[in-house]
Amino acid sequence: MSPTRLLFPLALALLAACTTQPAKNVTVEKQSACPAKLHNGQTLILSLPSNPTTGYRWAIQDSAGGVLRALSPEVYSNPQDAGVVGAAGISTWRFLAFANGTGRLRLTSQQPWAPEVLPVETFDCAISVN
Numbered sequence: 001m002s003p004t005r006l007l008f009p010l011a012l013a014l015l016a017a018c019t020t021q022p023a024k025n026v027t028v029e030k031q032s033a034c035p036a037k038l039h040n041g042q043t044l045i046l047s048l049p050s051n052p053t054t055g056y057r058w059a060i061q062d063s064a065g066g067v068l069r070a071l072s073p074e075v076y077s078n079p080q081d082a083g084v085v086g087a088a089g090i091s092t093w094r095f096l097a098f099a100n101g102t103g104r105l106r107l108t109s110q111q112p113w114a115p116e117v118l119p120v121e122t123f124d125c126a127i128s129v130n
Contacts, residue, residue: 028125035126036105038097044068046105048123050076050091055111056120058091064103067129068095097129 027045028036038044048058063070071094078089095105105127108119 031123031125034124035128038067038127038129040097040100040129042097043071044095044097044105044127045092046095046107046123046125047090047092048107048109049088050109051086051088052076052091053086055113056109057112058107058109058123059112060093060105060107062104062106064095064105064127067097067099067101067103067127068105069098070094071096097127100130102129103127 023042025043025045026036026038027047028034029047036044050056050058058074073093075092076089077092078087103126105123105125107123109121110117110119
């Protein structure tokens with residue numbers, strides 16, 4: 001067998017090893033991180049500032065359901081001022097990119113008992129999965 005025939009498969013194996021795989025998780029914490037581009041199978045972690053003690057809650061208005069699937073409900077954490085009543089924290093959602101295409105992930109922050117009042121904040125992110 002010629003040396004070229006031996007080196008060609010080795011070169012292909014090395015080239016394949018050098019290709020980079022996309023990160024498993026993509027984290028979005030600000031509107032400026034949008035639009036978000038994901039690959040099939042990646043997890044999108046959305047973390048937004050939150051303070052439910054004021055009565056304002058984030059509500060998902062559009063979940064980009066054609067391309068994202070929710071992995072868990074909202075998780076609220078208060079990392080910095082854990083002992084302070086009324087201190088702000090972070091609300092986090094996890095989504096799996098499961099299909100190629102585009103969609104919108106849109107959330108609004110408002111008091112659930114006053115739906116007629118306009119939201120105080122809106123998060124609107126274009127999602128692209130390929």
